[in-house]
Amino acid sequence: MTGERPIGEDDLQAFVDGRLGSSRHEAVRAYLDDHPALADQVKLEIDLREALRARLAFKAAEPVPSRLRIANLMAAQRRPSWGRNAAVAAAVAGLFIGTVLGAAGGVWWVGSDHRAGTSVAGNAIAAHRIYVGERLHPVEVPAEQEAHLVQWLSRRVGKPLTAPNLTVQGYRLIGGRLLPDSGEAAALFMYENAGGNRLTLYARSGGTEEQTSFRFESRDDVSAFSWIDNGLSYVVTAKAERAQLLPIAETIYRQLEATSDPAKSRL
Template identity: 30%
Template sequence: MHKPDPIGEIDLAAYVDDQLDAERRVEVEAWLAANPQAAANVMADLRARDALRLLAADRAPVPGRLAAVAGRLDRALSRRAMWSLAPRTALAASAVALVSLLGVELAGGLTSPAEAAPRYVAEAAMAHRVALVRAGMASQPEVATLDAAEMQRVTGLVMPKLPAGWRVLDAQLFPSDDGPSLQMTVDRGDGEPVSLFAVRARTGAPENPLVVRDGKEAVAYWQEGEMALALTGDEPEAELDAVAGALARSTAG
């Protein structure tokens, strides 16, 4: 019986770019079914690929979205080892050309359109707004204590460890499409509260935070294992992206 060759980065990149024959594609899909984190990353890359193809067909919406799609796809391609070994495909070249045309800086966290983000991002933004309303109501006392062990035992939610100097002002459970979610209002020591939102879901969110704008709030969202996380605040996107990046790095693994 034929034993499939090991699945590597080259196979995943070829899968995303429709470069595999039917037999190898089935083998890759079987491997992805047993590796959910890799599958989530590949799904995100497939969405970026399809968005870029819509752009090439002149059916994509506005320039702001084009920049986000191009940046997301370029970061996805940069993860694949094959691009250092072989020429890029026409799709990859299109992404690079588009990035150059729009002058998008790829080194940091790009702002992408909120409507292209996972659905929990909108829930995180709404939870942040509700928390601000609660903070101004005498009849709605804040809950500043959080038993992380109890929260994990009862709901399955695992919150990242907060950096030194961060103080929880309020913690509330919210319903979401993916089950119970937790919103924490946090003081980082600068007087500007931010909300940390967590829900147990596989969303296809990136491991490194990506920032979107939802109304006046900026939301940085990312995935840590089985937890989908979002940091929301009324502050510049670049600043929130830096804070979320530091939080994600401190809790990774």
């Protein structure tokens, strides 16, 4: 492997997505063999990707909309320029969404919901930065009043909420608070580990989408995974590497799924 560039984040993500050439694929596999902890995280991400692909397979199986068929695209080219430009722009946007859905195994951000998801994640990261540094008043309601906290925030957000149990991941709930988000109410649950590092789960009523896959972003030293499920936008944020935050986000996702469908908690 002399002369090859080091294995990086892009290689690991391409490995998860199945986009590596054979030689690079083998190089990444050998690297993961030497780093079992990272290999476990990569396997979790692959499993999650496949699970989400299966759950959103119906979307990829839908027929191509008539407006995106070749004959209709060609007809659009013969229209006046003002109408043709709008039609072509819509077609390109639709084709891009379809391509992402097929390649990423269920990444489903559509139109305004994509922008809404991005806005919620940005607001969640901003709230995380503001409140995790607070030592005297990081939360409005402490964990000792968890039942009241969850009931209060659920009522204000307008949907049933849950404070996930992250004890196995080394984090304990320290409480939560109510926040504004673009005219809507948002809930912020805060957790802390034995080392004093804090993690937040942000939730607010989402857009029209019922479910999307995870979307990752990193701003400076803060990482976040966001998704929509059952009409709620969620963002889990921490000062952590992507591979460290993913299993926590997955745990939260599974707990929330089990709560929304009690039958799943017995699986």
